[in-house]
Amino acid sequence: MWGKLNRILERLVAPFRALFHTIFRGHYRLERYSLGLAFAIIIAGGIGGAVEIAPLFTIDETVEEAPDMRLYTPLEQVGRDIYIREGCYTCHSQMIRTLRDEVDRWGPYSRAVESQYDHPMLWGSKRTGPDLARVGGKYSDAWHVAHLYYPRDVVAESVMPAYRWLARRNADLDDLSARLETLRTVGVPYTDAQIENAVSDALAQVNPDGARAGGLIERYGEATNIRNFDGQPGNPTEMDAIVAYLQILGKLVDVETLDTESGQQE
Numbered sequence: 001m002w003g004k005l006n007r008i009l010e011r012l013v014a015p016f017r018a019l020f021h022t023i024f025r026g027h028y029r030l031e032r033y034s035l036g037l038a039f040a041i042i043i044a045g046g047i048g049g050a051v052e053i054a055p056l057f058t059i060d061e062t063v064e065e066a067p068d069m070r071l072y073t074p075l076e077q078v079g080r081d082i083y084i085r086e087g088c089y090t091c092h093s094q095m096i097r098t099l100r101d102e103v104d105r106w107g108p109y110s111r112a113v114e115s116q117y118d119h120p121m122l123w124g125s126k127r128t129g130p131d132l133a134r135v136g137g138k139y140s141d142a143w144h145v146a147h148l149y150y151p152r153d154v155v156a157e158s159v160m161p162a163y164r165w166l167a168r169r170n171a172d173l174d175d176l177s178a179r180l181e182t183l184r185t186v187g188v189p190y191t192d193a194q195i196e197n198a199v200s201d202a203l204a205q206v207n208p209d210g211a212r213a214g215g216l217i218e219r220y221g222e223a224t225n226i227r228n229f230d231g232q233p234g235n236p237t238e239m240d241a242i243v244a245y246l247q248i249l250g251k252l253v254d255v256e257t258l259d260t261e262s263g264q265q266e
């Protein structure tokens with residue numbers, strides 16, 4: 001019985017064996033000609049490269065246009081840097097996929113344009129905690145402060161670490177102008193005025209009654225959150241910065257007005 005099965009199997013793989021042998025013999029011969037082999041490697045690598053590069057030619061159609069897209073304010077950029085420094089991305093993704101369960105849970109799926117100015121992007125690939133792409137506005141500032149201070153105070157079963165020191169440390173604003181300028185060199189359209197006023201705009205964002213709040217609104221738009229995020233008086237802490245950043249996630253563009261069929265904003 002085994003012999004019969006073997007013969008059937010052999011007959012099944014026979015055509016493939018012939019193909020394999022032909023390729024194998026051809027390759028064997030090719031390996032003896034270094035120049036020929038080098039060309040073959042270039043061609044094979046070229047095909048792989050073309051497959052990777054090809055989608056870039058359609059990037060204009062892939063990335064929706066959103067002329068009124070907001071830029072991160074200087075304070076939000078500082079918060080973003082803290083998010084990276086503390087490794088929040090190792091537990092949280094920032095990309096809602098086009099799957100029913102994700103859309104039901106977190107809201108409209110992420111559009112390409114929403115991470116257009118993210119350097120580096122923080123899509124992430126690990127979800128120990130929930131996706132944060134649309135967490136902005138979901139909770140109050142006080143909730144975020146309490147949660148970052150000690151997550152189990154607000155979510156009893158949470159396994160997220162506590163980040164108490166964020167409330168104690170002052171946000172590092174020293175090189176803010178240079179940071180925005182660097183972002184401009186990679187394509188984020190910060191204006192000269194935004195770069196020049198980076199530090200004062202960061203200070204203004206936690207001081208709604210201050211004289212400089214008007215300038216911040218002028219440069220970043222009416223929708224800018226100007227609040228004392230951490231509830232503590234004085235200069236912005238790292239807690240202020242990261243909460244400002246969390247509250248803007250998903251709010252840079254109004255996704256509802258993005259018509260993804262044509263890739264244009266209505």
Ligand code: HEC
Nearest residue numbers: 083086087088091128129130135151155158159160161163
């Ligand atoms: C070890 C993994 C881990 C790390 C690191 C981590 N988190 Fe979390 N996070 C979680 C888990 C798990 C939850 C869900 C339970 C909860 O709400 O605490 C969560 C929940 C959250 C939520 C609430 C999301 C929602 O929609 O309810 C926010 C906001 C958040 N994390 C922000 C952060 C920030 C900011 C950092 C970095 C400073 C961070 N997390 C680092 C695991 C993590």
